[in-house]
Amino acid sequence: MEKIKKTARWMERAMNLLFLVCGLLTILFVVLITIFLLISGIPAIRDIGLGDFLFGKVWASTSAKPSYGILPFILASVYGTLGAILIGVPIGLLCAIFLAKMSPKKVSSAVRNVVDLLAGIPSVVYGLVGMIIIVPCVREIFHLPDGANLFSAILVLAVMILPSIISVSETAIGAVPKEYEEASLALGATKTETVFKVVVPAAKSGIVTAVVLGIGRAVGEAMAVMMVAGNVANMPKLFGSVRFLTTAVASEMSYSSGLQRQALFSIALVLFLFIMAINLILNVVIKKKV
Amino acid sequence: MTDTISKARKIKDTILKLMMVLSAGLICSLLLGLIGYILYRGIPHISWMLVSTKPSLLRGTVGILPNILNTLYIIIITLVIVLPLGVGAAIYLNEYAKNKKLVRVIELATETLAGIPSIIYGLVGMLLFVQFFSLGTSLMAGSLTLAIMTLPTIIRTTQESLKTVPKAYREGSLGLGAGKWYMIRTVVIPCVIDGIVTGCILSVGRVVGESAALLFTAGMANELLSVPEAVQAGNAGSTLTVAMYVYAKERGQFDVAFAVAAILLVLTFLINMSAKIAAVRLKQKRG
Numbered sequence: 001m002e003k004i005k006k007t008a009r010w011m012e013r014a015m016n017l018l019f020l021v022c023g024l025l026t027i028l029f030v031v032l033i034t035i036f037l038l039i040s041g042i043p044a045i046r047d048i049g050l051g052d053f054l055f056g057k058v059w060a061s062t063s064a065k066p067s068y069g070i071l072p073f074i075l076a077s078v079y080g081t082l083g084a085i086l087i088g089v090p091i092g093l094l095c096a097i098f099l100a101k102m103s104p105k106k107v108s109s110a111v112r113n114v115v116d117l118l119a120g121i122p123s124v125v126y127g128l129v130g131m132i133i134i135v136p137c138v139r140e141i142f143h144l145p146d147g148a149n150l151f152s153a154i155l156v157l158a159v160m161i162l163p164s165i166i167s168v169s170e171t172a173i174g175a176v177p178k179e180y181e182e183a184s185l186a187l188g189a190t191k192t193e194t195v196f197k198v199v200v201p202a203a204k205s206g207i208v209t210a211v212v213l214g215i216g217r218a219v220g221e222a223m224a225v226m227m228v229a230g231n232v233a234n235m236p237k238l239f240g241s242v243r244f245l246t247t248a249v250a251s252e253m254s255y256s257s258g259l260q261r262q263a264l265f266s267i268a269l270v271l272f273l274f275i276m277a278i279n280l281i282l283n284v285v286i287k288k289k290v
Numbered sequence: 291m292t293d294t295i296s297k298a299r300k301i302k303d304t305i306l307k308l309m310m311v312l313s314a315g316l317i318c319s320l321l322l323g324l325i326g327y328i329l330y331r332g333i334p335h336i337s338w339m340l341v342s343t344k345p346s347l348l349r350g351t352v353g354i355l356p357n358i359l360n361t362l363y364i365i366i367i368t369l370v371i372v373l374p375l376g377v378g379a380a381i382y383l384n385e386y387a388k389n390k391k392l393v394r395v396i397e398l399a400t401e402t403l404a405g406i407p408s409i410i411y412g413l414v415g416m417l418l419f420v421q422f423f424s425l426g427t428s429l430m431a432g433s434l435t436l437a438i439m440t441l442p443t444i445i446r447t448t449q450e451s452l453k454t455v456p457k458a459y460r461e462g463s464l465g466l467g468a469g470k471w472y473m474i475r476t477v478v479i480p481c482v483i484d485g486i487v488t489g490c491i492l493s494v495g496r497v498v499g500e501s502a503a504l505l506f507t508a509g510m511a512n513e514l515l516s517v518p519e520a521v522q523a524g525n526a527g528s529t530l531t532v533a534m535y536v537y538a539k540e541r542g543q544f545d546v547a548f549a550v551a552a553i554l555l556v557l558t559f560l561i562n563m564s565a566k567i568a569a570v571r572l573k574q575k576r577g
Binding site for chain 1: 294295299302303306307309310311312313314316317318320321324327328331374375376377378379381382383385386387392395396398399400401402403405406407408409410412413414416417418438441442445469470471474495498499500501502505506531532534535538539544547548551554555558559561562566
């Protein structure tokens with residue numbers, strides 16, 4: 001040890017410290033984000049009152065007698081996410097099962113490429129296509145004055161959450177031990193029955209993870225929704241123009257001031273708490289699996 | 291064999307199979323339709339003038355050169371910031387950390403960062419970098435925001451790659467009398483270059499596709515910025531995605547929007563391809 005130069009030992013210590021700091025940075029960032037959101041989000045909630053803020057049905061931030069109720073946004077986010085999950089999960093799950101168990105290898109890898117590409121497409125591109133194709137289609141099919149509504153948003157979100165649902169649940173299904181399958185096949189079940197009654201239940205926790213990830217993505221999506229949901233602060237109706245939590249923040253931020261601006265930060269805080277709750281659920285699910 | 295199965299079971303079987311094929315087919319046709327439509331609407335409007343000029347009100351022309359450059363600037367600045375931090379954090383987690391609890395907390399924090407939606411990053415970036423550090427709406431503020439956002443990606447890919455480095459390499463190096471930092475610098479880091487490259491590619495993908503986090507941090511300006519201007523505080527600029535959003539939503543210039551969307555699609559495709567190639571190379575090394 002004595003032969004190692006003092007500078008070298010000093011260097012070792014410095015690098016150790018440096019790497020420790022890098023490691024601690026992620027914690028610092030999470031803390032910073034939480035603190036900044038709390039500091040800027042709480043004053044407006046205190047001014048407006050928690051009950052009026054969360055359960056007020058009217059958002060009129062720019063009127064002469066402003067009212068800041070975000071129930072419409074919360075409900076729109078919840079309904080939008082639920083709708084996207086209802087459409088996206090069955091399709092995604094079926095596709096994942098197909099990829100993992102039924103299709104020939106070559107087809108699987110081709111479809112996997114497709115899914116990866118879908119995952120990489122920027123959300124504004126989804127928004128643009130939704131705006132140009134889905135919105136007019138919805139208007140024509142359902143004879144509405146305007147097609148930019150909750151339903152269009154659900155369709156776009158359903159497509160956007162497909163990649164994460166497919167890839168995560170496919171991994172989970174692929175990880176089920178082959179013996180399970182063999183046992184079921186030996187008992188006389190067909191391949192399809194085996195997959196649906198043995199493999200899928202065994203991969204349950206992975207599939208739940210996929211769904212929760214999908215929920216997280218749908219709740220947090222802003223730009224695509226902004227382009228197709230119509231962006232009016234109504235109480236949500238399937239064929240009515242709605243505003244989500246994310247779009248409420250994004251659409252007024254550029255011209256807001258005073259209490260209105262603070263209320264926007266409070267909305268962001270609510271959204272953040274939603275996401276944290278989803279993360280928590282995810283952690284519990286993953287921990288259970290281990 | 292099939293004779294032993296009742297008719298009801300057979301029908302159920304066929305229906306389920308059919309539904310699976312249908313959903314896979316639906317997803318493929320969705321992508322093909324999407325790509326076909328965007329290219330069909332976009333490519334006719336891509337011209338040399340579009341990609342080589344800045345928008346001019348006087349002549350009434352539209353150009354996206356500033357947005358292309360801004361995208362490049364933001365990618366480079368973000369990577370320069372996030373790479374040392376992310377690789378450093380991964381090295382700490384994998385090589386230095388002895389405290390299991392601390393590792394768990396750091397990993398939890400990383401997962402949390404990965405789950406936060408981009409609009410929240412945009413907001414916090416605005417509060418933190420634009421206002422608190424008074425960088426103003428600028429490329430720098432945008433890049434710093436994206437650096438925090440892409441940190442989990444870099445940490446995860448580097449960590450995965452670090453795990454593939456055989457323990458014997460480390461022991462051999464230490465046994466020959468190398469210090470830990472020397473060992474990491476000369477033995478471990480060269481082995482994980484491909485993991486780091488994969489992380490970079492994925493981060494570039496996220497940066498190219500990002501819009502919500504940049505709206506309030508990097509702004510919507512369409513001015514040409516030189517390299518020194520790009521790293522200065524207060525010089526705003528929009529990337530391709532943000533510009534596309536503005537052209538589509540606020541100005542209704544759908545031709546330009548589709549042209550940009552087509553360019554973005556091609557970029558996404560290239561990024562995906564390179565990520566695939568990098569992943570294959572990583573696997574070869576592992577196997």
